[in-house]
Amino acid sequence: MKKTLMTIVGTLFFMCASGWNAFAADLGIITGGEKGTYYQFGLDLQKLTRDKGIRLNVYNSKGSIENIYAVFKRPRTQMGIVQSDVLAFVSKVDTHPTLVRIARKIKMVFPLYNEEVHLLGRRDIEDFDGLTGKRVAIDREGSGTYLTARLLFEISGIKPGEMLTIGTDEALERLKAGTIDAMFYVAGLPVKLFTEKVSAEDGLAFIPIRGKNIVEYYPSAEIPADTYAGQPDTVPTVAVKAVLVSYDFRQSNCESVGRFGRILADNMEWLKTNGHPKWRSVDLDYPLKGWEQYDCVRKRLQSVMKTTPPESAEPNPVLDAVKEMLKP
Structure with missing residues (x-):
């Protein structure tokens, strides 16, 4: 009897562990070069969320211009870190249809640091x-x-x-x-x-x-x-200002990104203690002019209070607009 009971307990434990793994959310965050702060932040967030039901894939990149277009267009890249002047540039270009759509669909998760x-x-x-x-x-x-x-x-x-x-x-x-x-x-x-x-x-x-x-x-x-x-x-x-952004998802990714935002907000002290020194200067409540917080994150906060993919060969209209408008 005792042996049978232990077998049942062991089986239940395995099923629960497997279930947790099966229902873990897969998210991707595109950052920057491996020697840069964006990438280190991504690794810190990956470590933080590892045992909290989120499998976070950290992708490196050329930087902000690639990142904002990747979040808009690239599969399995639900979030990215982008400079505020890149966001401002995109939001002010009203003559380029793709940039207008990007400005409408890219949402702020949190402002991060200078x-x-x-x-x-x-x-x-x-x-x-x-x-x-x-x-x-x-x-x-x-x-x-x-x-x-x-x-x-x-x-x-x-x-x-x-x-x-x-x-x-x-x-x-x-x-x-x-x-x-x-x-x-x-x-x-x-x-x-x-x-x-x-x-x-x-x-x-x-x-x-x-x-x-x-x-x-x-x-x-x-x-x-x-x-x-x-x-x-x-x-x-x-x-x-470095800014964590996402796409304006309306279904499962909305829930997953909202949950991720809640985990980040609840564990700022852990990040300040264990992560890159810049976490100590992060102000999640900083008012970033012209940008409101992604509602999927905001609702999640308020409910209680608060392997690199292949690089796309297609043209990046954000980069094209930068080059065209800033010709020497």
């Missing part, structure tokens, strides 16, 4: 104006860094000699080799690429970004002293 604009270059370049005539890497087409760099040059009136659309790893190698003069990287500090691969012996420095035209468009920020090797002084810069 992303500082890192401008690393030769030590003899004293400020942003010093980029006139220089060779500057602005990251790959499809990244948020690419759009931010283009906009900064546009609103400041500074004309670099050449804007190179190369990835941040390659840009850093070429900067160290002296074949380019500076590189942009928009990411929440501390950025893994710079903490791991930049030393005082490289002879590089973070270049201040300020100026009336720039700070009228982007909020002021700073890179505190000693954030990176060979950086003894605080460096003034500007920032954008």
Whole structure:
């Protein structure tokens, strides 16, 4: 009898465990490069939700421009992290039908943190104006860094000699080799690429970004002293807001993304303690101008209170619009 009882208990346990697995929600989040803060946030969220009924797949990407279109169009990519200036750009372009649809269908899950604009270059370049005539890497087409760099040059009136659309790893190698003069990287500090691969012996420095035209468009920020090797002084810069977004799902994904949002909100202390340092500056209640919270998340919060897929070869209309409207 005892043996039979144990067999029944064991079978029930197995069925419950299997049932939990069977009913776990599969969600995907598209982030950024593996050395960037977006990707680290994705891994933190994957670890958080692993035992809470959500299987979260974390995809890397070129960045924000790719991410917003992937959430709109790509299967199994229900969420993404996007820069606020990319969201603002998309929402303001009312002459492109696809961008109008994207602006209508992309919804904010939560605002996250400020992303500082890192401008690393030769030590003899004293400020942003010093980029006139220089060779500057602005990251790959499809990244948020690419759009931010283009906009900064546009609103400041500074004309670099050449804007190179190369990835941040390659840009850093070429900067160290002296074949380019500076590189942009928009990411929440501390950025893994710079903490791991930049030393005082490289002879590089973070270049201040300020100026009336720039700070009228982007909020002021700073890179505190000693954030990176060979950086003894605080460096003034500007920032954008990182935003977690989703598609305007109406059925099962609405429920799953809402549940995910609730788990995130309920476990902020765990994320601040165990995740990337930037979690400590996340304000989930930050009022992001022009964007309301996804109702599937908002309702879930209020109810109690609160392996990379193949890259699509099809054209990205968001990138096309950026390039067309910001032609040199």
